[in-house]
Amino acid sequence: MNLILMGAPGAGKGTQSAKISEKWNIPAVSTGDMLRAAVKEGTPLGLAAKSCMDEGKLVPDEVVIGIIKDYLSSDKCNNGFILDGFPRSIPQAEALDAMGVKIDAALSIEVADEKIVERMSGRRICSGCGASYHVKYNPPKTENVCDSCSASLYTRDDDAAETVLNRLTTFHKITEPLKDYYAAKNLLICVEGQEKVEDTTAAVMAALAKFEA
């Protein structure tokens, strides 16, 4: 299964992509995680990306298209993949098509803007493995400690309130048109994001059941 995950920032793409990855045994790649890793390492790519990310803007298309091209051509993706956060603009989707990659479904997790702001303010990320938590909706067993690797949790720089609003604006303007793009190809599946992570997971799995081998 070659799957695209879409949704507003904070809709829960990363959390659900980890669940799908585990169940289907296919790799999940997040362009956001890759960019944050580049920022942390201080690579030229990271330095270029950081200012865009901190302002809640998209990193230039050619940058992320390059990253994804490398990734999809690796052997890891032979049995399928999940793209979390790519494509995020029409030119990125067109570039993906031009790579000759067949997509089975574009799954959109729908969450209202009011919920997004609350979610992002409570979001915490593991400094070790990148797992995502929420202080209220998906808390770790021990405060500020990752359940799976025990590393400490942190708040993403771009989850600051002003940046969140910019990211939402960017999402509606540049990313949301992708729903029409994939609907026209009959690939769009929409799932309502639920309050509880496991309820969203159940809805996602039900929507993907038809792709089960």
Ligand code: ADP
């Ligand atoms: P979220 O979906 O919660 O906004 P991500 O981790 O997916 O978080 O992305 C964080 C930031 O990384 C985005 O705001 C953007 O600046 C950058 N980014 C991630 N994926 C892309 C992409 N496909 N195209 C351009 N920028 C991207």
Ligand code: ZN
């Ligand atoms: Zn961890």
